[in-house]
Amino acid sequence: MxxxxxxxxxxxxxxxxxxxxxxxxxxxxxxxxxxxxxxxxxxxxxxxxxxxxxxxxxxxxxxxxxxxxxxxxxxxxxxxxxxxxxxxxxxxxxxxxxxxxxxxxxxxxxxxxxxxxxxxxxxxxxxxxxxxxxxxxxxxxxxxxxxxxxxxxxxxxxxxRIGECKNGKQFLNNTSGLEVELMEDVNSAYDEFNPVLNGNDFYFSSRRGNEKNSRSLEDQKFYEKIFVQDTSENIYSVSVNTPSKSNLALMSFIDTVPIIYLGGEGNGDVYFAKTSSGKWGKGKALKFINESKSRESSVCTGKDGNEIYFISDRKGGFGSCDIYYCTKEENGKWSKPINIGGDINTEFDESDVFISNDGKSLYFSSKGHNSMGGYDIFKCERKESGEWGRPQNLGFPINSTDNDITYFEDETGRFYFASERSGGVGGFDIYREKEILEKIEEPVILAGQASIQEVPNEINNEKMGAPLMAKPVVVSDIPVKRQPEVIEEIKMKEELVQEDFVYRVQIAACKREMGPKDLFQRYKGGDVIEHLYIEGWHKYTIGGFPTFEEAAKYRDSCGVQDAFVVIFKGGYRLGIAKKTGGVK
CATH class of the missing domain: 1.25.40.10 (Tetratricopeptide repeat domain)
Structure with missing residues (x-):
């Protein structure tokens, strides 16, 4: 933008x-x-x-x-x-x-x-x-x-800069367990930022273009446009009826209505977008936010829709760009913009405001506070009084000594952001939270020796935990069961004896529930995916094969490189299955 x-x-x-x-x-x-x-x-x-x-x-x-x-x-x-x-x-x-x-x-x-x-x-x-x-x-x-x-x-x-380096030393020595990964499929040699996930579609801003496209006089880059990646990983530009020599960006959605930024050299306002037959156009301006002599941007609202936050460089702020907000009054109208205050805004610039779905966390970028260089991403927690707490730097690996901007969380809590750090594809690149996959620390059962003796002691002693819940994952082009299957708790050893062993192929396991788009990128087949939540892990399995050989054959052809076979009996997941003799 x-x-x-x-x-x-x-x-x-x-x-x-x-x-x-x-x-x-x-x-x-x-x-x-x-x-x-x-x-x-x-x-x-x-x-x-x-x-x-x-x-x-x-x-x-x-x-x-x-x-x-x-x-x-x-x-x-x-x-x-x-x-x-x-x-x-x-x-x-x-x-x-x-x-x-x-x-x-x-x-x-x-x-x-x-x-x-x-x-x-x-x-x-x-x-x-x-x-x-x-x-x-x-x-x-x-x-x-x-x-x-x-x-x-x-x-x-x-x-x-000395202060930033001291902050950097502290954050580098206190890294969190989070990991981030470059989204190579959406990034290019140009700038990409403003990630927004809506349903199964991943929207982002890019300054890519060709020689026929206009360039900004300010920085000689192509004007910013909106792009979307669908579940088939196809990327295309969103058609919007706006002037060619202008920057255009998707800020967020209120319900299903997009809010867009539209601006030229040094100015810009925010609008609702009209959508019809896959085409977007400039709709009504957010008049309660926009000012004629200032630039408004980075609009975000909480899930309840009673607050709206935005960035503006209007006069009277603490720095060049500050965070403001409006609240919805009893008559349904929005209040006048209110500066969020000097505990969050600084003499330096703030930008890219985002509020979590539950309305309890506020994220923004800033060059102030305890930044380690350029823009860093900060988080404020809402107090019981409704006021925001002091900003906390998210630290490494989210922040770097370069510019880190446009933080976004999807409905599962997985975060995305853009960074100008070295090691990317070019300019600003979009990164996301890397899924922590399961470390295999569970029983390995040889398929040819599977018997009741391999049932865990917890079952033999009738000390099972809560029932395991299985639910289908809704992903485009993948058939699913209409109703979630409930796997009842197995209380007696005799019930296991009456059941045959069933082999399934596990395609993923992670601590955070996978969204439809991420799951589809991992598995593009046409079988029903069962979602199990077991001891803090979200596990995704396919099929119900009577023999290990059939399951192994499907494992090798399903397109998931690190898939493996697991064994069930009586609806209970016993562990990882391998062929007799330990052959994978």
């Missing part, structure tokens, strides 16, 4: 201005060419790259390949290495900057007045916080001792 990248422009504005007050460094022609004619064309590319860098941050990415071509011919030029490092810090991937900046300082210790500040940033993006702090402190000392008047702003920036 344009609002998003306008905010990110502000994030880099002070840094970009300080670096480019003198422009990218001039590369001496004599130092580079040394009289070799074949290098003249490359030197012209260096001059062109410097011109691009001077035009603005939206052109910096175009300068990098030109500088790198020159670097391949001569890597011993300090100014060229400095320019490459600066360009990577501005346009990314930012972890690439350190190598070039270290080379620049090694070749010329006095290459620039801000070299230590830049080195500090480069170490910070590598999570090398101790070295980053040293460089920021050196920068402060040099600016103060040498009275660099045009670099005074680097003192405050260095102090903030």
């Amino acid at each position: 344009n609002w998003k990248f306008t905010i990110l422009s502000v994030l880099l504005l002070t840094f970009f201005t300080s670096v480019h007050a003198q422009g990218l460094l001039h590369v001496k022609k004599s130092d580079y060419l040394e009289g070799v004619k074949e290098r003249k064309a490359t030197y012209k590319k260096i001059l062109h790259a410097i011109e691009l860098g001077q035009k603005g941050k939206g052109f910096v990415s175009q300068a990098i390949p030109l500088f790198k071509e020159a670097h391949q011919l001569n890597s011993e030029n300090a100014e060229l290495n400095y320019n490459l490092g600066v360009c990577y810090l501005i346009s990314g991937p930012r972890n690439e900057a350190l190598t070039y900046l270290k080379s620049a300082q090694k070749l010329n210790a006095d290459i620039s007045e801000d070299i230590h500040f830049l080195l500090g940033m480069a170490y910070q993006y590598r999570n090398d916080f101790n070295k980053a702090i040293v460089q920021f402190k050196i920068n402060i000392e040099l600016v103060q001792q040498n009275n660099y008047k045009d670099k005074k702003d680097l003192i405050a920036l260095s102090e903030k």
Whole structure:
């Protein structure tokens, strides 16, 4: 969205201005060419790259390949290495900057007045916080001792960065048990963010395009559009009747009605979307939110629909962009926007507000509080009084030293977000919570030796727990039972004797219940999936085979690489089944 990248422009504005007050460094022609004619064309590319860098941050990415071509011919030029490092810090991937900046300082210790500040940033993006702090402190000392008047702003920036590095050290040493994974199927070389899951469809924003599409004058990227991935993993653009030279994003759904953001260069408002025959159009404006002289965005409402939260850069806030909210009054009308307050809003920017389905948790991105760098994602818990508690940084691995934005949770509580961190496909990428699959620590029963003796002691001693509940999972194109099957508690050993063994194929087991889309991505077959909840694990099985051989054959052909056979008797799951002799 344009609002998003306008905010990110502000994030880099002070840094970009300080670096480019003198422009990218001039590369001496004599130092580079040394009289070799074949290098003249490359030197012209260096001059062109410097011109691009001077035009603005939206052109910096175009300068990098030109500088790198020159670097391949001569890597011993300090100014060229400095320019490459600066360009990577501005346009990314930012972890690439350190190598070039270290080379620049090694070749010329006095290459620039801000070299230590830049080195500090480069170490910070590598999570090398101790070295980053040293460089920021050196920068402060040099600016103060040498009275660099045009670099005074680097003192405050260095102090903030030192605080971020200290936060980063703390979070890195206290990582949670969560894991995140890159959604490679939706990400591209362009920016992707704003994940929204509605039913079985996964919506997101992307700045992908082709040469026929218009580009933003502000950052030279394609305008943002809405895309959707269906259950068959097909990705297509959502057709919306809006101007081509505008940024368009899906914010959230109120019931089944989409709320969209529509804006141009430096402005934007939010609207309900009209939907008809698969096409969307701009509907009614949310007039109680929008202001003519400000930019409103990132709208989200709780499940009960009595509160609505949004981001605005209107006057009177604590920072450039603040969180506001409205409440529904008794007459059904919305209240005037209220600033959420100084405990949550800061002098820095807040963005990307999201409220959980139960209305008890509020998530947002911020450059303030105890951020470890750029935007971090924070969480507030609602108190019994209805007020929000103090923001808590979600820490690693959700947050990074780069920008982490647009947090979203689906109905099962699985989270999604976008990050500009290194290691992705390109620019901003969408990540999600990685499912923790079951570690196999249960009885392994040899199929040819299955008998009542293999029944767990708990059954023999009649000490079973609560009944196991089985329910079908509703996924497109997969037949399911209309009514959930209830597996009754088995109280007597004799009942087991009367039942034959049944073999099923288990395709997944995880701590959090899998949503239809995730389950369909794992298994695309046409058989009924049974969902069992056993001792804290959600287990998904298919089929009901009389022999191990038949189950194993289906296991090998079902398309799930790590599927395995489990054995049931009398409706009770006994454990993992293997062929006699231990052959899988």
